[in-house]
Amino acid sequence: MSHRDGPAGSRDRESTEPIRVGVVGAGAAGAAAAYALRDAGATVTIVEKSGGVCGRAATRRREGCRYDHGANYVKDDDELAASLIPELGTEGLVDIEEPVWTFDADGEVAEGHGDDGRKWTWSEGITQLAKRLLARTDAAVHRRTRVEAIDRAGGTWHLTDTDGADYGPFDVVLLTPPAPQTADLLGATDWDDDRLEPLIDAVDAVSYRTIRTLVLHYPFRESYPWYGLVNVDKDHAVGWLSREECKSGHVPDGESLLVVQMSPAWSEAHYDDPLDDAAAAAADHAADLLGDDRYRDPDWVDDQGWRYALPESGAETEPLRAVEAAGLYVAGDWVAGEGRVAAALRNGYEAGERIRGEQAGE
Missing domain, CATH: 3.90.660.10 (Polyamine Oxidase; Chain A, domain 2)
Known part of the structure; x- marks a missing residue:
């Protein structure tokens, strides 16, 4: 096997420089990953194609109404969601009775x-989930920024948007868009490594x-x-x-x-x-x-x-985990195989904890 790039963990762990993390997508998974890294000595940059955050957990306003037109609520049958959501502040938290x-x-x-069980949203809308997670981090969020290419060179990652702007260098990149969009990004990745093709195949197989x-x-x-x-x-x-x-x-x-x-x-x-x-x-x-x-x-x-x-189902795990040693991660409800906000939240948080482990040299 030809692995031209060393693992993300191969950086000098005696260095005081924080690990640099680039996240594509400010949905529940991306926001949860940033939250997991909030006190891990990492610098986190998030690029989001839309003008808002929280992805399909979306809220609109019109004529005095607020409405959650994507995901309707977050259920509390997930252990992480049940413990994390109240920690984000109970003001405005709504349990649909x-x-x-x-x-x-x-x-x-x-x-x-x-x-x-409990069905949570907020009086200001379900987008409060990502907003409250991100408010507790130092992550820089670039909205209305669509990434079209990824490059791996000199042991670091770079993201390029549709205007040609460069974001990076990053020690770690986390991709959180839906699987078809993640597969497109991976297909536009300049990285000569034989782990990439099996990864694209695994992501592309999710319907x-x-x-x-x-x-x-x-x-x-x-x-x-x-x-x-x-x-x-x-x-x-x-x-x-x-x-x-x-x-x-x-x-x-x-x-x-x-x-x-x-x-x-x-x-x-x-x-x-x-x-x-x-x-x-x-x-x-x-x-x-x-x-x-x-x-x-x-x-x-x-x-x-x-x-x-x-x-419809989750992605095959082995190809996804194989690339993490090189600092490339994916997360989302499609990785978990459950079309639920809580699944995206948990999967993103767990990805953030694995990245945190790299920072600690674990």
């Missing part, structure tokens, strides 16, 4: 199993479900015993419907806002449909599920397409 119920292909709604979210606002509010409805047999045009007014601070009194996430099959078939057409279809389905024709006529709508919404 109403349960999640189910519906089938015929639109028949049924009571859930009562095992939801995703596509989801289009429609947001429907109404100038009235009804009471229901549930917060969200999930399709259990995966045979309905709607995969998920939830009431954003169940989150404190999100929707003004007397108004309601439905977040309708269409099924992967519907989303792929209608991904590029005009907003008015897609919203009308979602509103019709919502009215049928709720048994109320008023929901066919929202007074304003919004949408977001998530081409890489949920990973």
Whole structure:
């Protein structure tokens, strides 16, 4: 085997210089990695393609409303999430009290199993997760910066954005975008090492479900015993419907806002449909599920397409870990094989701890 570059841990460990870490993506995984490194004597630089942070755990504002239009909440059934989230500050932390119920292909709604646990977001939106993690670090975050190439030379890594700007040198690079985007970046990596191709193959093998979210606002509010409805047999045009007014601070009194996430099959078939057409279809389905024709006529709508919404499975571990000795890491819910914010949070934090171990020479 030809490994032309030495491991990240081969730097002089007597040096007082901090380890330099470049992170691509300021989602839950990238923010958690930075948090894990916050007191490890590392300098962390994050480059993020969008104007916000927290990736698919996204929040928007419109006409007095806040709404989480990607990931809806963070569950507390993950040990790290259960301990970490309260540590980030309880002010504005929202536990959605109403349960999640189910519906089938015929639109028949049924009571859930009562095992939801805590469902966390914040009065200012679920993006507070990454914002609060990053606020407790010294990481430099460059937003609206899209990385298009990675280079390994002289034992360090460099990132190049679409404007030709260079970021680096880094001792370690952590990639956290969805697997297809990470595979593209790895394909544009200038590194002559026989570990790279198996890594690209492993990342490229991860498949995703596509989801289009429609947001429907109404100038009235009804009471229901549930917060969200999930399709259990995966045979309905709607995969998920939830009431954003169940989150404190999100929707003004007397108004309601439905977040309708269409099924992967519907989303792929209608991904590029005009907003008015897609919203009308979602509103019709919502009215049928709720048994109320008023929901066919929202007074304003919004949408977001998530081409890489949920990973179908995790990546093969061995090729991912093989490159860590050279200072190249990947993290995200797709590495864990669970399409959940808590999985991305945990996986990013664990990657940060492994990088921290390199700093300590462990």
